Amino acid sequence: xxxxxxxxxxxxxxxxxxxxxxxxxxxxxxxxxxxxxxxxxxxxxxxxxxxxxxxxxxxxxxxxxxxxxxxxxxxxxxxxxxxxxxxxxxxxxxxxxxxxxxxxxxxxxxxx
Amino acid sequence: xxxxxxxxxxxxxxxxxxxxxxxxxxxxxxxxxxxxxxxxxxxxxxxxxxxxxxxxxxxxxxxxxxxxxxxxxxxxxxxxxxxxxxxxxxxxxxxxxxxxxxxxxxxxxxx
Numbered sequence: 001x002x003x004x005x006x007x008x009x010x011x012x013x014x015x016x017x018x019x020x021x022x023x024x025x026x027x028x029x030x031x032x033x034x035x036x037x038x039x040x041x042x043x044x045x046x047x048x049x050x051x052x053x054x055x056x057x058x059x060x061x062x063x064x065x066x067x068x069x070x071x072x073x074x075x076x077x078x079x080x081x082x083x084x085x086x087x088x089x090x091x092x093x094x095x096x097x098x099x100x101x102x103x104x105x106x107x108x109x110x111x112x
Numbered sequence: 113x114x115x116x117x118x119x120x121x122x123x124x125x126x127x128x129x130x131x132x133x134x135x136x137x138x139x140x141x142x143x144x145x146x147x148x149x150x151x152x153x154x155x156x157x158x159x160x161x162x163x164x165x166x167x168x169x170x171x172x173x174x175x176x177x178x179x180x181x182x183x184x185x186x187x188x189x190x191x192x193x194x195x196x197x198x199x200x201x202x203x204x205x206x207x208x209x210x211x212x213x214x215x216x217x218x219x220x221x222x223x
Binding site: 032034036042043044046049051057059090099100101102103104105106108 | 144146148153154155156157158161200202204209210211212213214215216
């Protein structure tokens with residue numbers, strides 16, 4: 001069966017510090033991978049998606065970036081966090097050629 | 113801008129009643145539609161998906177799609193307190209690459 005992992009589960013970071021969030025998927029190959037952010041009480045904002053290794057599409061031009069160094073690994077990064085980066089970061093995947101999306105457990109980021 | 117709209121609620125129903133959640137979408141090219149349930153502090157979990165006009169039933173849940181009206185709904189029969197959560201509606205692009213989410217409707221089921 002397929003499993004998606006995210007870490008860390010929670011993170012408190014000062015403004016201006018760097019960020020690295022990791023997502024890995026088990027039990028499948030060549031998945032589409034997604035990063036979403038959910039601000040408190042809001043919907044899901046698509047940040048990045050990837051259809052393959054090294055292929056990243058950016059939806060929101062901000063101080064965030066994403067990388068996909070391996071087939072089942074997706075990383076979200078920032079060089080300098082802003083207060084507005086606080087939120088619940090969700091990684092999701094779909095099996096290639098299908099369109100049913102499943103979410104990881106999420107990382108709750110607080111920027112102080 | 114492709115959008116999915118939902119009433120934020122809260123929608124309050126008594127235990128055992130039918131809860132009706134609604135969603136509209138702007139992109140006529142969307143081919144797939146999803147309902148997710150999200151408990152407070154947790155990640156969304158998939159409840160149902162629907163591709164064709166009409167109704168699709170799965171247990172206590174029924175999804176309804178009307179492409180002409182660009183309208184999707186979710187009916188929850190025999191609502192339980194454990195159904196209290198935020199329900200997110202999503203529409204998928206026809207290339208399976210991108211999904212657009214509504215901001216969610218909060219449902220409260222009162223015992």
